[in-house]
Amino acid sequence: MINKLKFLEGKVKEYIKFNIIGISNFTISQVFYITLFKIFKLNYIIAYTITSILSILASYFLNSKFTFKSDNYSTKKFSLSVLVYIFEYILNMGIIIFLVNILGINEIISPLIAPVFSTLPVFFLMRTIIKNK
Known part of the structure; x- marks a missing residue:
């Protein structure tokens, strides 16, 4: 029972870190999106797409390093992460x-x-991809 609680506690901490990074990344992305949409007058779909590409790159590296504590970057993990973010x-x-x-x-x-x-x-x-050896 104690092991299950520790396991659950670890997942909750990861989820909180994931959301902190996500909210930070999202906030920066939204400022960038609004700049592209309002100031540069890009179509909202194009502005969102450009912003999403930059956000995907930042999310992979930040979540690998800080959320899931992995320095094991690989082309395979990055490619799978990109697929997850394409889904998103x-x-x-x-x-x-x-x-x-x-x-x-x-x-x-x-x-x-x-x-x-x-x-x-x-x-x-993302947790499955990054934690998977």
């Missing part, structure tokens, strides 16, 4: 398009809502 991108983009085009929610607010639905599955997928 598609999921988030679908939600954003739905929010903007169907529900009429603002193009700036919609990307703030979308990650609510993708954080938990992405955490477990």
Whole structure:
């Protein structure tokens, strides 16, 4: 029972770290997205795509190093991580398009809502990839 509690405690700590990195990365990404969308007048889909690519790179390295305590970077792990983030991108983009085009929610607010639905599955997928030897 104590081992299960320690295991669960470790997962909770990782999830908290994952979210701290995620929120930091997300905040920086949103500033960048708004800059591309509002100042440079890029289409919201193009602005979100550019922002997502930069965010994927940052997330892989930050989560590997700080969340999951792994210095074992590899092309395979990076490639699998990119696939996870492509899944997240598609999921988030679908939600954003739905929010903007169907529900009429603002193009700036919609990307703030979308990650609510993708954080938990992405955490477990990334943990599996990075922790797997």
